[in-house]
Amino acid sequence: xxxxxxNIWMDWRLHTIVLAVVVLTELIGTHQFTVGPGxxxxxxxxxxxxxxxxxxxxxxxxxxxxxxAEPLIILGVTLLIAKIGVIIGPSLPQIIEAGPxxxxxxxxxxxxxxxxxxxxxxxxxxxxxxGMTHSVAREPNVGLIVDKYGFNxxxxxxxxxxxxxxxxxxAIFMGLISGFLATITPLNPLSxxxxxxxxSGSMMAAASGxxxxxxxxxxxxxxxxxxxxxxxxxxTGLYMSIFIGxxxxxxxxxxxxxxxxxxxxxxxxxxxxxxxGG
Amino acid sequence: xxxxxxxxxxxxxxGVATLxxxxxxxxxxxxxxxxxxxxxxxxxxxxxxxxxxxxWKLPSVAYIGxxxxxxxxxxxxxxxxxxxxxxxxxxxxxxxxxxxYAGIAIGRSWTDFVQLGWxxxxxxxxxxxxxxxxxxxxxxxxxxxQGII
Numbered sequence: 050x051x052x053x054x055x056n057i058w059m060d061w062r063l064h065t066i067v068l069a070v071v072v073l074t075e076l077i078g079t080h081q082f083t084v085g086p087g088x089x090x091x092x093x094x095x096x097x098x099x100x101x102x103x104x105x106x107x108x109x110x111x112x113x114x115x116x117x118a119e120p121l122i123i124l125g126v127t128l129l130i131a132k133i134g135v136i137i138g139p140s141l142p143q144i145i146e147a148g149p150x151x152x153x154x155x156x157x158x159x160x161x162x163x164x165x166x167x168x169x170x171x172x173x174x175x176x177x178x179x180g181m182t183h184s185v186a187r188e189p190n191v192g193l194i195v196d197k198y199g200f201n202x203x204x205x206x207x208x209x210x211x212x213x214x215x216x217x218x219x220a221i222f223m224g225l226i227s228g229f230l231a232t233i234t235p236l237n238p239l240s241x242x243x244x245x246x247x248x249s250g251s252m253m254a255a256a257s258g259x260x261x262x263x264x265x266x267x268x269x270x271x272x273x274x275x276x277x278x279x280x281x282x283x284x285t286g287l288y289m290s291i292f293i294g295x296x297x298x299x300x301x302x303x304x305x306x307x308x309x310x311x312x313x314x315x316x317x318x319x320x321x322x323x324x325x326g327g
Numbered sequence: 328x329x330x331x332x333x334x335x336x337x338x339x340x341x342g343v344a345t346l347x348x349x350x351x352x353x354x355x356x357x358x359x360x361x362x363x364x365x366x367x368x369x370x371x372x373x374x375x376x377x378x379x380x381x382x383w384k385l386p387s388v389a390y391i392g393x394x395x396x397x398x399x400x401x402x403x404x405x406x407x408x409x410x411x412x413x414x415x416x417x418x419x420x421x422x423x424x425x426x427x428y429a430g431i432a433i434g435r436s437w438t439d440f441v442q443l444g445w446x447x448x449x450x451x452x453x454x455x456x457x458x459x460x461x462x463x464x465x466x467x468x469x470x471x472x473q474g475i476i
Contacts, residue, residue: 067344118428119432134395
């Protein structure tokens with residue numbers, strides 16, 4: 050936080066608006082409806098974001114409030130990560146016991162970079178694609194990107210886009226693809242059970258639920274493998290992103306971007322490369 | 328020092344919004360959840376300060392996550408109290424004010440956001456498929472190597 054942003058705590062207009070939004074959205078509460086193998090979750094936080102956005106386009110919120118809101122997102126995320134930390138702590142013994150298969154399987158989460166990043170770049174996305182594809186964009190990953198690049202950065206927008214998609218449609222999407230992939234590929238259902246744990250309770254429940262529906266005799270093993278892997282993803286996800294995922298994504302993005310800008314020019318001029326990440 | 332004061336004030340304001348949401352949405356009286364909220368604020372603050380003081384260029388969330396795990400792991404004296412008190416602060420009660428602030432802040436770059444549009448749906452699909460397949464393939468290899476399947 051720099052000098053210009055100080056005394057944000059005195060922006061009572063902003064804090065009152067947010068408090069009112071929180072009260073209203075928590076009163077509405079959580080609603081969910083079942084679609085096929087999963088559920089669509091409508092949470093107070095989603096209404097809160099939509100209402101916040103609508104308010105931005107009314108005279109109630111001014112440019113100043115929108116600017117002052119950014120450091121509060123970052124501080125809010127620090128509390129969220131603290132909360133996730135104290136959720137993980139008590140299960141540390143189980144995580145240590147989980148064994149090499151579960152631990153190594155966490156590296157599979159990097160598959161998202163290899164598969165989704167080239168597609169994002171191909172679709173013409175710029176640095177947004179770094180935020181979008183460096184991880185599955187759950188809370189710890191959002192925290193990392195916002196902390197590192199800021200909320201109103203291309204990377205920040207990218208990670209938020211995937212976070213919102215995952216929150217609303219993640220469960221139903223995982224439910225659909227897990228049943229589908231487990232039946233058309235030769236991989237063992239237990240491998241898919243481990244893969245179901247991607248660090249979100251609702252997505253894991255939907256993915257493992259479809260697996261159980263397809264392989265009912267393996268129910269107990271599927272639940273155990275999915276649960277342990279989910280816990281592990283939640284605990285290692287942030288550090289996996291910091292030390293491997295994000296640096297790898299940035300490197301790969303720069304390389305892909307270089308290829309893209311070279312193709313964009315009719316005559317390749319390697320010495321006059323476009324500014325990377327422009 | 329000025330920074331630390333600012334952090335405390337802002338975390339406090341954020342905490343109040345969370346406690347009220349926690350009360351309305353999850354029926355936990357604010358008085359009951361105050362100790363847990365203070366613990367979370369303390370962990371966050373410690374991490375923010377560490378990130379500033381220590382020479383490594385790690386993001387503050389890295390420290391905050393580790394501090395949270397350390398103070399609540401079973402071998403830590405007092406961890407039971409930490410777990411019990413923070414249990415009364417609901418995870419979703421924290422995310423609601425975050426996204427309320429985020430909605431307001433997103434307005435400034437809304438046109439950029441809209442431009443992502445349908446492409447973000449395509450990319451999101453591959454993000455989830457990539458993780459799922461990647462993890463399944465590695466799990467398959469290791470489980471086979473161990474002779475479990």
